[in-house]
Amino acid sequence: MVAGLSEVLSPSQVLAGSATHRTYDCDAYTVDRSAPTCVVLPESTEEVQAIVRWCNESSVPFTPRGAGTGLSGGAMPALGGVVVSTKKMSRILEVDLPNRCLLAQAGAVNIRLSQAAAPAGLHFAPDPSSQTVSTLGGNINENSGGPHTLKYGVTAQHVLQATMVGCSGEIVVLGSRVANGPESSLLSLIVGSEGTLGIVTEAWVRLTPLPKHVATALVAFPDSSSATQAVVAILEEGVVPAALEMMDFNIMQALRTAFGLEFPEEAGALLLVECDGEEPVNDELDSVLAVCRASGAIDVRVAQDEEERAKLWTARKKGIGAMGRLAPTIVTHDGVIPRTRLPEMLAYVYEKASEIGVGVANLFHAGDGNLHPCFYFDDRVPGTIEKVVAAGEEILRKCLELGGSVTGEHGIGVEKAGVWGHSLSPADRDLQMAVRDVFGVSGLCNPCKVLPDQKGCVEHVKRWRGAAT
Numbered sequence: 001m002v003a004g005l006s007e008v009l010s011p012s013q014v015l016a017g018s019a020t021h022r023t024y025d026c027d028a029y030t031v032d033r034s035a036p037t038c039v040v041l042p043e044s045t046e047e048v049q050a051i052v053r054w055c056n057e058s059s060v061p062f063t064p065r066g067a068g069t070g071l072s073g074g075a076m077p078a079l080g081g082v083v084v085s086t087k088k089m090s091r092i093l094e095v096d097l098p099n100r101c102l103l104a105q106a107g108a109v110n111i112r113l114s115q116a117a118a119p120a121g122l123h124f125a126p127d128p129s130s131q132t133v134s135t136l137g138g139n140i141n142e143n144s145g146g147p148h149t150l151k152y153g154v155t156a157q158h159v160l161q162a163t164m165v166g167c168s169g170e171i172v173v174l175g176s177r178v179a180n181g182p183e184s185s186l187l188s189l190i191v192g193s194e195g196t197l198g199i200v201t202e203a204w205v206r207l208t209p210l211p212k213h214v215a216t217a218l219v220a221f222p223d224s225s226s227a228t229q230a231v232v233a234i235l236e237e238g239v240v241p242a243a244l245e246m247m248d249f250n251i252m253q254a255l256r257t258a259f260g261l262e263f264p265e266e267a268g269a270l271l272l273v274e275c276d277g278e279e280p281v282n283d284e285l286d287s288v289l290a291v292c293r294a295s296g297a298i299d300v301r302v303a304q305d306e307e308e309r310a311k312l313w314t315a316r317k318k319g320i321g322a323m324g325r326l327a328p329t330i331v332t333h334d335g336v337i338p339r340t341r342l343p344e345m346l347a348y349v350y351e352k353a354s355e356i357g358v359g360v361a362n363l364f365h366a367g368d369g370n371l372h373p374c375f376y377f378d379d380r381v382p383g384t385i386e387k388v389v390a391a392g393e394e395i396l397r398k399c400l401e402l403g404g405s406v407t408g409e410h411g412i413g414v415e416k417a418g419v420w421g422h423s424l425s426p427a428d429r430d431l432q433m434a435v436r437d438v439f440g441v442s443g444l445c446n447p448c449k450v451l452p453d454q455k456g457c458v459e460h461v462k463r464w465r466g467a468a469t
């Protein structure tokens with residue numbers, strides 16, 4: 001395989017060996033692992049096409065990969081074979097300021113898009129918390145959200161056109177540089193397809209004006225329940241903040257331990273609220289804070305300048321990293337529910353964690369009803385992984401029962417393929433499979449993800465699970 005691909009690319013673009021296998025055997029969902037035989041580093045659409053053609057001719061499975069920050073196992077090479085990394089496809093190709101759009105290669109890191117547009121007062125609005133690392137291709141394929149999704153929407157609303165190498169090696173261009181062009185509906189099938197319909201090589205994205213006025217506050221509540229009730233009350237008021245993020249007591253503990261951040265002693269949960277707009281937003285923030293106080297807030301810190309604003313965001317942005325201080329293994333679950341059900345759902349999450357004897361911390365996009373229970377534990381303790389996976393599935397079933405869905409933004413990957421597959425009606429499932437057929441999915445392009453259709457996938461779950469230990 002290495003020899004064959006070294007002829008298609010140059011030998012320096014083909015990685016193999018034990019260090020490579022270990023590095024690329026999972027993404028940020030570390031429960032399941034499966035190593036590739038080799039990793040290729042193409043630099044252009046044509047090189048990606050040559051790789052995909054070679055894989056098809058040789059019947060070798062291939063898995064696209066951006067930065068590997070995915071949280072559902074999407075970039076794990078489930079059946080081995082080739083990982084197609086976009087690491088060397090990181091260029092911003094064109095910034096079209098008059099038309100407020102930008103063309104970048106799929107491996108461009110999210111934040112670099114905004115940095116390239118910032119001098120003109122523009123930015124790429126989707127801002128997953130992984131934005132200093134995750135790539136445009138990963139964002140498109142997971143249809144990523146972020147703290148500002150509440151006001152600005154998910155990635156789908158910001159992608160205009162994508163160039164993709166399809167599963168059999170054909171190059172297609174979907175969508176249009178002009179927003180809402182006639183082909184947009186086909187593009188929307190690619191966004192969120194988790195690398196199962198082909199490999200995106202470059203894309204035109206929409207640039208959004210940076211807000212002229214921003215006001216940010218960190219509000220402390222005595223417990224998670226009062227904080228989530230405040231979220232419901234704020235949105236009932238008709239105010240749509242740019243961000244409404246929640247952190248619970250265990251996240252605060254991790255932040256105290258890891259970074260020495262200080263919070264009020266009696267605080268049991270925090271809400272980070274941000275309002276923005278073309279006109280001053282102080283009145284909007286004041287009305288949000290009034291609702292918070294009426295819901296039991298015990299402390300309010302309002303950022304007075306950009307430096308203080310960045311400090312308040314530290315609590316949100318460093319939360320997951322800080323959890324490394326709590327335990328060696330973290331599994332972040334992801335589900336979405338109508339936000340009015342948040343208090344009930346969080347109570348269920350705490351109950352599940354205590355039932356299986358592991359810790360849980362919650363850090364999530366509360367305004368969207370998009371929860372992220374982060375279970376922390378030691379995966380070397382026999383049986384723990386299985387319990388965490390089972391509890392995660394129960395949480396997802398609860399999301400469905402409450403009228404929500406099994407993913408808010410992290411995708412299905414291998415993690416949720418079972419739960420999601422079972423939640424579909426036979427007619428829905430057939431339609432999903434028919435969409436794959438339209439794109440000529442062959443079973444080689446990112447197999448066993450989203451809708452595992454090969455028999456082998458089910459048997460492989462056993463092989464992936466716990467492969468780390």
Ligand SMILES: Cc1cc2nc3c(=O)[nH]c(=O)nc-3n(C[C@H](O)[C@H](O)[C@H](O)COP(=O)(O)OP(=O)(O)OC[C@H]3O[C@@H](n4cnc5c(N)ncnc54)[C@H](O)[C@@H]3O)c2cc1C
Binds near residue numbers: 129130133140
């Ligand atoms: C600390 C942390 C915070 C996070 N915060 C958020 C958040 O706020 N919001 C959010 O939505 N997600 C978040 N995530 C999840 C993750 O960062 C996103 O899903 C991100 O978009 C993945 O990008 P990536 O480049 O790492 O993609 P990868 O993990 O490499 O891949 C993700 C999926 O996309 C496919 N893929 C990647 N590139 C391509 C391509 N060019 N063509 C076709 N398929 C491709 C892969 O096969 C895989 O299925 C977070 C993750 C971490 C670790």
